[in-house]
Amino acid sequence: MALPPAVELRRRNRAALLEQLHRHGPQTRAALTEALELNRSTIGALATDLAESGHLQETTGQSTGSAGRPSTLVACVPRSITVAAVEIRADRLRFALVGLGGEVLERSESALEAGADPIEAVAVITGGTASAAAVASVPGLVDEGAVAHSTELGWIDRDAAAELEAATGREWRVVDTATAAAVGEWSRGDAGEARKLLYLHGGRGLTAGLVIEGRAQRGGSIQLGHIVVEPGGRECVCGLRGCLDAEMEAFGLADGIEDATLAAGMGDAAARDRLRRSGEGLGRALGAVVTATGPDEILFGGWLRELYLSTAAPVRSAFAETTLPHLRSKLRLRTPVLGDEGALIGAAETGFAAVFEEMR
């Protein structure tokens, strides 16, 4: 049965107010009134209501104005809504329990033995932790909770969401690492102004995630690593030839980017050549992705961060040769501010987005 309009409106306003505080931190009732475009009495009633339900609290902040009266700030109660986030990698698992407002309440990391099943390890690391949502990030091609392909984990067609649910007895969302990191940088990094944010993730295999006006692109990540950059080149595991992944693998940078940049810095000509050619391949693949998606900001994450920092010139020149000038003109290329934390934070934010959506 449909809810009466007034009840529905109230639900939507509650969700909007909590989301505003979650994203932008404690603020005054006046600031909330302006941000949400609601009147003062509506904000007042919502704040009272949400304080009674334990979701927010009002605290006295610093003195403001000439009268020196302390302003009252409305803030989230972190433990009132929590999200469990897990980042699955080939050799380790990271877990965070994140509270409303973005505070990390619990955190742990464990190494995965070779051959260990990450799904079982997730059940152990999350234990009996209760939360409003649970989200796992997985490196690879993810669609609707299923992992079609993960070079890093050696998975093909695994319904990770269903397996996680069976192992833990609760519902899970699964998102690819690149998209999770893009969400993390948009919501908790400094890319919140980007209209279309493209995050390139270098793990074992290269993927890219796209966030458009704050929302992750549905249908999984972009298979950056399987864009052909050398027609007729090296054979790739996917069956094509000359994929970026296959060409990059020949340079051994996924495991050896630090050694290569160090050697190049010491004047090793062979290392410099490997880095330059890798940068050119990346730039060409990027041209294809940018032509298809038209982002306004690109972040180089995982080991691509080091590659970009050491080869920005060849990346940019190969990119310029394969991309229309108007797509490049307002584009920013840079490295992510959250570093390796992006995917875990983004997995949590993916969970919060779902929680707010359900509240509406």
Ligand SMILES: [Zn+2]
């Ligand atoms: Zn391929």
